[in-house]
Structures are given as C-alpha cells and as structure tokens.
Amino acid sequence: MSVQTESEMRTDRAVWAAVDAEGEREERQLELIASENHASREVMAAMGSVLTNKYAEGYPGKRYYGGCEHVDVVEDIARARAKELFGAAAANVQPHSGTQANMAACIALLAPGDRILAMSLDHGGHLSHGHPKNFSGIFYAIESYGVEKGSERIDMDRVREKALATRPKVILAGASAYSRTLDFPAFAAIAREVGAKLLVDMAHIAGLVAARQHPTPVGHADVVTMTTHKTLRGPRGGLVLSDEETMKKINSALFPGVQGGPLMHVVAAKAIALREASSPAFVAYQKRVIENARTLAAHLEQRGLRVVSGGTDNHLMLVDVTATGLTGKAAEDALSRVDLTCNKNLIPYDQKPPMQASGIRLGTPAVTTRGLAPEHMARLAGWIADVLAKPADESVLRRVRDEVAEVARAFPIYPRG
Ligand code: DSN
Secondary structure, three states: OOHHHHHHHOOOHHHHHHHHHHHHHHHHOEEOOOOOOOOOHHHHHHHOOHHHHOOOOEEOOEEOOOOOHHHHHHHHHHHHHHHHHHOOOEEEOOOOOHHHHHHHHHHHHOOOOOEEEEEOHHHOOOHHHOOOOOHHHHHOEEEEEOOOOOOOOOOHHHHHHHHHHHOOOEEEEOOOOOOOOOOHHHHHHHHHHHOOEEEEEOOOOHHHHHOOOOOOOEOOEOEEEEEOOOOOOOOOOEEEEEOHHHHHHHHHHHOOOOOOOOOHHHHHHHHHHHHHHOOHHHHHHHHHHHHHHHHHHHHHHHOOOEEHHHOOOOOEEEEEOHHHOOOHHHHHHHHHOOOEEOEEEOOOOOOOOOOOOOEEEEEOHHHHHOOOOHHHHHHHHHHHHHHHHOOOOHHHHHHHHHHHHHHHHHOOOOOOO
16 A cells, blocks of 8 residues: 555545645745755655554564564665665664754763764754754754855864864764865864764765765764755655664664654655665766756856855855845745745854845755756756846746746656656
8 A cells, every 4th residue: 555546545635635735836846945855756655655554663673562574674675775875884774854863873972961063053054963942952062163254165174173172072064054075084083183973964965975976974974864855865764874883872872762663664765765876867866966056056156146155066055145135035935936945044154143044045956856957057047046136026026937837847746647
C-alpha cells in the first residue's frame, strides 16, 4: 500500500483539499528556498507505506518490540547505503530531523554547560548551532565565529584565534546561508590544536558531498550530521555519520536519549534516497545545481543586485537587496506575488532585525530537480531584478507571473501519466 493508491481512499476531503492545493502550489511556483527540494515519487511512496504502523525502538537485531524482522532489513540497507555513499565507518539513520541529529551528537560529545564554538546565526549558522531558545543555546555555552567584513567569507585564521581564546569542547562547522566552500581539514586542524571534537553539520551540502561536488568532512570530523531532504533530495529527516566507537555513544544518545520509536517509513525513504544519490544521474544533477547557482548569481550581479561575497561555490546565494530600497521581507513578499518562492535572510553585519532583514536567500536545488538549466537562469535573474525594481507595478507583476507560469508548466515536477 502506498501513496499511489491514495485516490481510492480519499474520504477526508478537508485534508486532501489542502494536500492537493499544496501540490498545485509546488507545480505553479518556482521554488528558490535553498533548503527545499522535490523528492522522487518512490521516496514519497515509502513514506506512505505500512512501515508507518511499526514500533521499532532500538536498533536492528536489538529491538524492544517483536515483529521487527522486516524493518530491520530496511534499516540495515539504509545504514549500509549511508556508509557506502559517504565513505563512513558507521551511520545512524533514525534522527527525525537535523536538530535531533545535532542533539544526539551534542549529548554524545559534551556534558551540559560545555562550550561549543559555532558559526554565528547572524552570519548564516543553523538554529540548532546555538540559538538562545534552541536546546543548543539552552544547554551549552555558545561562542561564535563569523565571516569577515570585506570578504564576507570565513577566515580560518580568525576561527583559530577564537578557538584558542575560548577553548571549546566542540567546534561546529556548517551553515544554512553560506555560499562558499567549507575548509574541513582546516577546521579539523584547529580542533586538534585546542583539544576539541569537530562536529560538522552538512545539512545544506549533503547532496553536493554525496556527489563529490563539495569536499567531504568524513575523515576530518569526529561526527557528521545532516538532513536528508535538502540537496540530498530524500524524505524530511536526519542522519549521523562517525567512526564505530563514537557511534556507540551517538546510538544511545539518540535512543533513548532524544527519541523513542524511529519512523521506519521515513527510514525506508532514506534508504531509497541514498540509492538514488549514488547514481551517475545524481552526480550530473548536483553539477547542474552548482552551475545554475553560479549562473544565477552572475546574472543577478549584472542586473545590479549585490551577491554576498561576490558569488557562490555551492547551491545557494545571499542577495543584498538594500540598493532596491526594499527590506528582505518586502523582497520575499514581492517575489511571492509572481510565484517565485524564497526567504528573507540576514546578510552579514545586517543592521535590520531578522524579521525584516536586508537580504534574500536563493537556492537552485529544487528548480534544477524540475529541469531548469543555465539558460533559464538569465530569465530568472531578469524576473527577480524587474520585480524588485518595481514591486508595486501591476503590469510588471502580471507579465512576470505569466512568464513564470509558462516555464513552470514546461517543467512539471511530477508529470502525470
Ligand atoms: N531551516 C533550514 C534552512 O532553511 O536552512 C536549516 O536550518
């Protein structure tokens, strides 16, 4: 039984109407949120399968419930594929999310009150890397590093100085709004020098790493966490990699430390996504994601929009919209009126509050999945620049909305039939 047969049993009209509306929204709009993607039908089918019925607390071969022989097979496949794809000695595929993967890593590596040195949230760090209201900021002492004022890039000498000055137990590398290559060997060398463990959260770039389009943290970091739904294009969820010894601690930190029963339907979907990610087509996809991002950034700059740090090495970019006279929020709203979806974002050293912000974050994973190529990026940049130049001009908005609709129709996400 899978989502493919859902039409036979759609009795809950209220819910299915909203699900259908979301499907239509995704088809109609061009998705530029850098952390989103469109999973395959097979990934979604696994999430709608009978595995949702099963309790499987514990790990394969050591469960607290009977009847786990089939979910054990699924979890073993998922773990083996994760290890193979990323070249890691051990994997835990149970985290419900990236935050829970990070919780397990922190519990395994730290005692409450210990110090973490992480990327500043204002400069593109993740919520679970020290936000004061997140578990990370509540239970640990957070010190941060950021990007430099002129280059808007991380300077590893400055990270080292900060690490020497603060002596953290864990150095956390990984970002949600940083468009440049992360230097994992340099982070590892600093961690070794100050006696810290290195935790890398590669949520945003997991797909690029899987396809060898970004240097891997595996072999440099003590623990690697990620989400499986961003560039990796799997189901919503988390995953942890480490050596076998550390994984013993991670396993018990996750269950029973952080979670109860794993979501075995999601674990099955992760297994399927990991297989997809090991294909040559996935490598070609990730190359295209980066090519599209570079092309989009170059065309935006040609149209007078400043791209933070002058460009991108990965799947995303931050665009400073200050010159248009708009806030990031107003830019996000204007673009949503023409069916281009993105999110407002602080830029480094932003003077505006996070709910207004001076920038927008744009990513190419989702539009690349539906087939957009570099030749479409010039049009995309043109639409963005036109709308941000005249956000209240109905004739501009109508024209751009029509052109976006035409391209969206030409590149369906889930073609019918
Ligand atoms: N919330 C995710 C993002 O949009 O980047 C990860 O922090």
